[in-house]
Amino acid sequence: MNFEKYKKYKKILLLYSGGLDTSFLLKYFSTELGVEVLTVAFDLGGCKNETDVIEQRAMALGSKKHFNIKADKIFVDEYCSLAIKANALFKNRHPLSSSLSRPLMAKISADIAKQNNCDGIMHGSNGWQNNSARFDTAILCLSDIKIVEPVMENNLSREYEYDYLKKHGIEIGKKEDNLLSSDNNIWGREIEDGMLENMYSEPDENIYKLTSDINSTPNIPAYYEIEFRNGLPIKLNGLEISLLDIIKHLNYIGGKHGVGRHDALEDKIIGYKMREIHESPAATILIYAHQDLEQLVLPQRTLKIKNIIDTEWTELACFGLWYHPARKQLDAYIEKTSELLNGTVRIKLFKSNIKIVGRKSKHALIATKLKNINETKFVGSSPNRNFYDFYAYESVIGSN
Numbered sequence: 001m002n003f004e005k006y007k008k009y010k011k012i013l014l015l016y017s018g019g020l021d022t023s024f025l026l027k028y029f030s031t032e033l034g035v036e037v038l039t040v041a042f043d044l045g046g047c048k049n050e051t052d053v054i055e056q057r058a059m060a061l062g063s064k065k066h067f068n069i070k071a072d073k074i075f076v077d078e079y080c081s082l083a084i085k086a087n088a089l090f091k092n093r094h095p096l097s098s099s100l101s102r103p104l105m106a107k108i109s110a111d112i113a114k115q116n117n118c119d120g121i122m123h124g125s126n127g128w129q130n131n132s133a134r135f136d137t138a139i140l141c142l143s144d145i146k147i148v149e150p151v152m153e154n155n156l157s158r159e160y161e162y163d164y165l166k167k168h169g170i171e172i173g174k175k176e177d178n179l180l181s182s183d184n185n186i187w188g189r190e191i192e193d194g195m196l197e198n199m200y201s202e203p204d205e206n207i208y209k210l211t212s213d214i215n216s217t218p219n220i221p222a223y224y225e226i227e228f229r230n231g232l233p234i235k236l237n238g239l240e241i242s243l244l245d246i247i248k249h250l251n252y253i254g255g256k257h258g259v260g261r262h263d264a265l266e267d268k269i270i271g272y273k274m275r276e277i278h279e280s281p282a283a284t285i286l287i288y289a290h291q292d293l294e295q296l297v298l299p300q301r302t303l304k305i306k307n308i309i310d311t312e313w314t315e316l317a318c319f320g321l322w323y324h325p326a327r328k329q330l331d332a333y334i335e336k337t338s339e340l341l342n343g344t345v346r347i348k349l350f351k352s353n354i355k356i357v358g359r360k361s362k363h364a365l366i367a368t369k370l371k372n373i374n375e376t377k378f379v380g381s382s383p384n385r386n387f388y389d390f391y392a393y394e395s396v397i398g399s400n
Helices: 004-008 020-031 048-060 072-085 098-115 130-142 158-167 174-181 243-256 281-297 300-318 325-337 367-376 383-391 393-399
Strands: 011-015 036-043 065-070 120-122 146-148 183-185 188-191 222-229 232-236 261-267 273-279 343-350 353-360
Touching: 011 020, 011 098, 020 036, 020 158, 036 048, 036 098, 048 065, 072 098, 072 232, 072 243, 072 281, 072 325, 098 120, 098 130, 098 183, 098 300, 130 146, 222 243, 222 281, 232 243, 232 281, 243 281, 281 300, 281 343, 281 353, 300 325
Parallel strands: 011 036, 011 120, 036 065, 120 146
Antiparallel strands: 183 188, 188 273, 222 232, 222 343, 261 273, 343 353
């Protein structure tokens, strides 16, 4: 392992998670290499206890200055909102969460590094993780500051990191490390490693923090009306509140009813797969309701194209290409299809399931609403004429 090359850096900003990798980097660079290390951590609506522990640990390990950035509102308004409109479900299975946060974290980090005259931005991702591509690509798009990646460049083992910290009187036990290494924001929580490496075993119930086991959920269902305007939720049961507050409430009530658990296989950029547990009550509910409203309002060919675009959008976001021009180009189509997504979807939450029990929109493409058009405009004098009139329905309705 060659760490001498890192001595050329005078001041580095470390994206600090509080886990084993970044704790090792913080201690080693500040102690062994004499590099001034600043740390930044992000509060994106996750567990407050984790945020407090991370800051305390950063200062104890040698951070010269710690930035705790509260960015839950901007994360919801500028990233999660786009994920709702794009129905951002990876492989149509589970909502994106950590990958949505990386472009924002990179952007804020690049700004802090520039403001504090840092000559390096460091993170603890390794080459096996998609986070390396997510952070690196975003930082390269946003800044000229060098990226420092010792874990990947030196193929550091967790045993080496653990032993080094232990020699300095710092112990990060595996259970604690797993807690802090799990990615946790308001849009979802992701857990990997440890017992999940056994693909065939059922995860222990104690790894879940946001959702209840089905046997512990209420025996009475919960009903909610979600009103959308231009593709985004604006009201919950008739009460107009911010998107941030809607997500907070649905995380609580959805989690209480066991909604939003996903046992999934994540595709890594380099080709292999990893098992991950996702907990995302609000994201699961809102995307499910949004998809239903789209089915009610959008013409079938528009939906067919949008399904393709949603898939491409989700993969760009997942694989670190948020700042690729294609993502913004796809946004243009998604925004156009959202113009008429105004309506209300009624949902039922019960025993870990979501069920759509009603929907309404003044733009609904349903037979009863088309009846008058049928009677006044599309009555021809021959069977063939009637066929082509009916065939034109979708285009006529869409053009109007």
